[in-house]
Amino acid sequence: xxxxxxxxxxxxxRHGFDFFxxxxxxxxxxxxxxLQAEGYRPAVREDVAIGLAAxxxxxxxxxxxxxxxxxxxxxxxxxxxxxxxxRIPVLLVISLRGYQIEDAPEHWVMGEVTARxxxxxxxxxxxxxxxxxxxxxxxMAKVFGEERFPAALLIRKGMVA
Amino acid sequence: MTRAEAIAAVRACLADExxxxxxxxxxxxxxxxxxxxxxxxxxxxxxxxxxxxxxxALARPEKRVVIxxxxxxxxxxxxTLAMVAAEGARNFLHLVFDNGTYGSTxxxxxxxxxxxxEEVARGCGxxxxxxxxxxxxxxAAVRExxxxxxxxxxxxxxxxxxxxxxxxxxxxPEVIADRVRGHLAAx
Numbered sequence: 001x002x003x004x005x006x007x008x009x010x011x012x013x014r015h016g017f018d019f020f021x022x023x024x025x026x027x028x029x030x031x032x033x034x035l036q037a038e039g040y041r042p043a044v045r046e047d048v049a050i051g052l053a054a055x056x057x058x059x060x061x062x063x064x065x066x067x068x069x070x071x072x073x074x075x076x077x078x079x080x081x082x083x084x085x086x087r088i089p090v091l092l093v094i095s096l097r098g099y100q101i102e103d104a105p106e107h108w109v110m111g112e113v114t115a116r117x118x119x120x121x122x123x124x125x126x127x128x129x130x131x132x133x134x135x136x137x138x139x140m141a142k143v144f145g146e147e148r149f150p151a152a153l154l155i156r157k158g159m160v161a
Numbered sequence: 162m163t164r165a166e167a168i169a170a171v172r173a174c175l176a177d178e179x180x181x182x183x184x185x186x187x188x189x190x191x192x193x194x195x196x197x198x199x200x201x202x203x204x205x206x207x208x209x210x211x212x213x214x215x216x217x218a219l220a221r222p223e224k225r226v227v228i229x230x231x232x233x234x235x236x237x238x239x240x241t242l243a244m245v246a247a248e249g250a251r252n253f254l255h256l257v258f259d260n261g262t263y264g265s266t267x268x269x270x271x272x273x274x275x276x277x278x279e280e281v282a283r284g285c286g287x288x289x290x291x292x293x294x295x296x297x298x299x300x301a302a303v304r305e306x307x308x309x310x311x312x313x314x315x316x317x318x319x320x321x322x323x324x325x326x327x328x329x330x331x332x333x334p335e336v337i338a339d340r341v342r343g344h345l346a347a348x
Contacts, residue, residue, distance in 0.1 A: 017330055019216075019220060021216075033320075041219070041244075041248065042239030043212075043244065044238075044241060044243060044244050045238065045240060045336045047208075047209065047238075048207075048209065048212045048238055048240065048241055048244065049212075050194075050209075051206065051209035051211075051212030051213045051215075051216065052212045052213070052215055052219075053215060053216060054209075054213050054216060054222065055181070055212065055213040055216020055217040055218070055219075056214060056216040056219065056243075057342075058179075058216070058218065058338065058341045058342050058345060059211075059217045059218075059220035059224075059342075059345050060342070060345060060346060062219075064217075066261040067210045077205070077206065078205075078206045079211060079239025081204070081206045082205055082206040082209065082213075085204075085205070085334040086334040086335060086337065086338040087335045087338060088332070088338055089315070121170070127291070149263065159328040
């Protein structure tokens with residue numbers, strides 16, 4: 001059971017998200033394929049993508065940054081010392097490598113702690129479900145727009161296909 | 162030329178550009194020249210001034226964006242130069258005040274004395290990349306490159322001496338972000 005990439009991207013666009021950047025992950029391929037037509041910018045690092053998104057937000061856009069959870073570790077400083085203190089929101093779409101599945105050793109630690117890391121820096125998140133993705137996107141879009149705060153949609157293996 | 166003198170010389174050439182400042186003394190020295198609503202003072206997130214500026218430049222291609230960067234900052238996210246060049250941001254002017262040190266933390270050396278950053282920028286594909294070492298050449302370079310499509314890069318050689326006693330930028334971060342957003346929304 002999975003959400004079609006077009007349907008997921010359709011929800012993002014329905015909530016006005018209009019600037020897309022990130023670093024790819026194989027769990028996100030179906031989303032990334034759909035975003036090529038939306039001017040998706042391939043960033044050199046995940047924190048650089050968040051910087052790019054911050055600039056786009058200052059210029060009036062509603063940015064989304066896509067990344068593998070391995071990139072969240074390297075992004076914590078920019079989230080803490082830019083987004084959270086300047087109230088510059090960003091919608092993060094983060095894949096969950098190593099989360100409740102057999103995965104390569106380099107994903108074991110981050111897979112286990114991704115959600116806890118977000119909780120530690122008080123970034124709201126939803127683990128996207130097939131039956132709940134419309135509500136998941138709406139809830140995180142609301143955090144972005146009304147609280148001017150980063151929010152994250154976490155994507156398990158095969159959830160968006 | 163000190164960095165404070167170089168920043169003052171560049172500021173004299175600017176109109177209503179958005180200026181993204183790298184963290185540290187660059188923010189303080191530019192603020193001391195005079196505050197302006199188009200100034201984004203990046204107080205944390207070291208290395209990301211150019212990516213924030215690129216985000217503005219891509220979202221608002223008709224608006225000129227200037228980066229006040231440092232050598233330590235550029236080296237920390239060197240891949241950003243490739244991204245700026247590959248995205249071909251025509252409205253992007255990247256100034257790097259190169260003192261060869263991490264000045265705010267006691268003057269520890271960076272690698273910029275061995276690695277000419279303007280050559281890195283040129284190799285990445287910036288349309289123009291210059292090195293200047295005095296105030297007249299700096300002013301001339303800024304005026305020249307403002308009149309051309311970018312992305313453009315100016316490495317500004319500055320002395321490693323630090324300004325003494327300059328206060329932190331007193332604005333709360335949220336106010337800094339709101340002002341730049343308002344400045345961009347207004348035109």
